[in-house]
Amino acid sequence: MQFTSTSLGLLLILIFFCSACSQSSAVLERNSVQYFEEQIKAVTTNYITIKNALVNNNPEIAAREARALRMYLDGVQLDRLDGKALAFWIDKEKRLRELLAALGTSESLPEQRLKFHEISTILIDLVEEFGTSGLSLYKQYCPKALGGEGASWINEIKEIQNPYSGGLHCGEVVEKF
Numbered sequence: 001m002q003f004t005s006t007s008l009g010l011l012l013i014l015i016f017f018c019s020a021c022s023q024s025s026a027v028l029e030r031n032s033v034q035y036f037e038e039q040i041k042a043v044t045t046n047y048i049t050i051k052n053a054l055v056n057n058n059p060e061i062a063a064r065e066a067r068a069l070r071m072y073l074d075g076v077q078l079d080r081l082d083g084k085a086l087a088f089w090i091d092k093e094k095r096l097r098e099l100l101a102a103l104g105t106s107e108s109l110p111e112q113r114l115k116f117h118e119i120s121t122i123l124i125d126l127v128e129e130f131g132t133s134g135l136s137l138y139k140q141y142c143p144k145a146l147g148g149e150g151a152s153w154i155n156e157i158k159e160i161q162n163p164y165s166g167g168l169h170c171g172e173v174v175e176k177f
Helices: 005-055 059-073 083-105 110-132
Strands: 138-142 152-155 172-176
Touching: 005 059, 005 083, 005 110, 005 152, 059 083, 059 110, 083 110, 110 152
Parallel strands: none
Antiparallel strands: 138 152, 138 172
16 A cells, blocks of 8 residues: 555644544543542541541530531532542542531540541542642551551641540551552
């Protein structure tokens, strides 16, 4: 098959266009992930206020902040997520809403801490999947928390601040995000 200079030129333009589309798609996907990371950052910041209320044994503030975080979830924009990322978020977000509703109506620190344990597990999964948008976070673990069951949480500082009964400084940093 013989190519004329015109057909060869068209072929090169087509190859260039396809390459540009592929690069444009990758940039769009990266921007979408970054946009969603910013939302996860806000969710994490709200989570930390709940953690701090539990560290300070303040069930009223923990409940109020859980309600606020649940309301924030209403505004999370999912239009830039697709495929596995969207399915992952939807799966986690549904349970997160249930737990925040339960924590938000509870006045019992032990009950709140049990709900917070599950919330922490979900948030750790979300941070591992979507990132933190530059926010330095620490996954911490105390083997004595929750009556010796052990529990993890996310902290904004390296110093241990245990939100569970088991000792304020009981625990260790197990991962930095």
